[in-house]
Amino acid sequence: MLPDALKESPLAAALETWNPSVVAGGKFDRGELTLEIAREKIVETCQYLKQEQQFIRLSGITAVDWYPEEPRFEVVYHLHSLERNQRVRLKCRVGGDPAEIDSVTGVWRSADWYEREVFDMFGVVFRNHPELRRILMPDNWEGHPLRKDYPVHGYKYSYKDSTG
Amino acid sequence: MSEPAINGEPQAAPRRLALNMGPQHPSTHGVLRLMLELDGETIVKASSEIGYLHTGIEKQCEEKTYQQAVTLTDRIDYLAPLSNNLCYCLAVERLLGLEIPPFAQWMRVLLTEMTRLNSHLVWLGSHALDIGAMTVFLYCFREREDILRIFEMFSGQRMMTSYFRIGGLALEPPRGWQAVVKRFIEAFPSHVDEYEDLLTNNPIWMRRTKGVGRISLEDMLDLGVTGPMLRAAGLKWDTRKAEPYSSYEQFDYEIPTRRESDVYARYQVRIEEMRQSTRIVTQALEGMPAGPWKADAPKVVLPDREKMKTQMEALIHHFKIVTEGFGVPAGEVYQVIESPRGELGYYVVSDGTARPHRVHIHGPSFGNLQALPKMIEGQILADVVSTLGSVDFVLGDVDR
DSSP states (O other), X not given: OOOGGGTTOHHHHHHHHHOTTSEEEEEEETTEEEEEEOGGGHHHHHHHHHHHSOXXXXXXXXXXXXXXXXXXXXXXXXXXXXXXXXXXXXXXXXXXXXXXXXXOTTTOTTHHHHHHHHHHHHOOEEETOTTOOOSSSOTTOOSOTTSTTSOTTTTTXXXXXXXX | OOOOOSSXXXXXXXXXXXXXXXXXXXXXXXXXXXXXXXXXXXXEEEEEEOOTTOOOHHHHHTTSOTTTXXXXXXXXXXXXXXXXXXXXXXXXXXXXXXXXXXXXXXXXXHHHHHHHHHHXXXXXXXXXXXXXXXXHHHHHHXXXXXXXXXXXXXXXXXXXXXXXXXXXXXXXXXXXXXHHHHHHHHHHHHHHHHHHHHHTTOHHHHHHHTTXXXXXXXXXXXXXXXXXXXXXXXXXXXXXXXXXXXXXXXXXXXXXXXXXXXXXXXXXXXXXXXXXXXXXXXXXXXXXXXXXXXXXXXXXXXXXHHHHHHOXXXXXXXXXXXXXXXXXXXXXXXXXXXXXXXXXXXXXXXXSSSSOSEEEEEOHHHHHHHTHHHHXXXXXHHHHHHHHHHHOOOHHHHHO
């Protein structure tokens, strides 16, 4: 169901007409449109937005960790349409161990590195990604640095006992 | 690999050579590793390995107050620190709903365009040096030095300026800055002519760059490329025009485009961008509005020294901002600006506290580099160097 705040947005309305089960929520805040998408529908939603709504560019994929909430991760997609000069943010809540979501590399090839980065930093697994391995951290690194339960100085060192 | 020929018989199977380029190769401009599969001199397959310069800036931002994190943004794209400062500050200011006075906005435009000149000069110098034109490098760094001196005059720092702060500028612009910037910007177009004299019609330069590193516009959009490379393929898209920020809509300038989408076209686009940036700086200099250089927001912006010494309230504000920072209303913002390399995006998520819950930096070099294999596959090895130069990536921006 579309929240009342989004009834005004033509894009949200178009998505709703196309498939009513896709949009799980959203908001229009500080001039930016955010749509929460059901996790299973992310690939077809992106496909639809790219092909029918001219969102030919994927500006980036990232994630936010809301630990200790569950499901803890929010995977965030920033889409951009040059033709409409418009941006939209898609969000999917994912949880579990490992947290999994379908890869959108089939829709935009640029998603390749973006998803690898999210996997590397958060440990979110992208199903059907052609080569899901670490991109910034060394291959044998332990843990996923941008998780909220990962200490900023890493696991190797502890500053607890140090004085001064 | 098969056995070498013994009787001088040619071998049936083609021999492929795996070549490792970098991470310590001078033309990779930092620490980028390329793995090339060669058939003779032709590149059959290419892939790149990044992450050698990862410093965890996004993680560190979560540990700092909003104002402290400004200094980290300098270190991302170290050739365009002010663009990064600007993008981050704009994002946080939008979260705060803060209004920036016109003088500060124009000053930001002026200095960001100087940053574009600075960045393009380093690009041109090192790009030409890679291909063998050493003189250009020396000329470019001569002008770059002037720009860095101007930055030092404003902020006290040559490179890691941190001159834009949330709410305006870090310091009041120094007395007499107009004359210094004016002297530089009036002379600058003649310097661009000098670079062009050396390169634009130079037969060696043209042979090394024309028709090299071609890639179609569709491929680039699909692979996440932004900035001058798209404009060299004919797409007239510039965030400064499409989604104006910091009063860019009040300036008069053109977006240069070319159609060929090769290394030479990217060179032409960036040279023209330097001329257009010069126009913007000149306009900013001539029409600079009067007014304060920081916003009137006592809970966010540090008070004047004089007030702090005489007014109790200002002293309390100063103490609070310095010790615990300021709370930012919960919400999220994705701010996009046109950095010298393309679309630079900062995604800042606030949970209402004085420290950002998440800062994601989408550097233009990250997307641009992804298209590199597509550009060099099928080319000869020597062209990799000129193609790499034309992408103009900064590894700090890729690895963050």
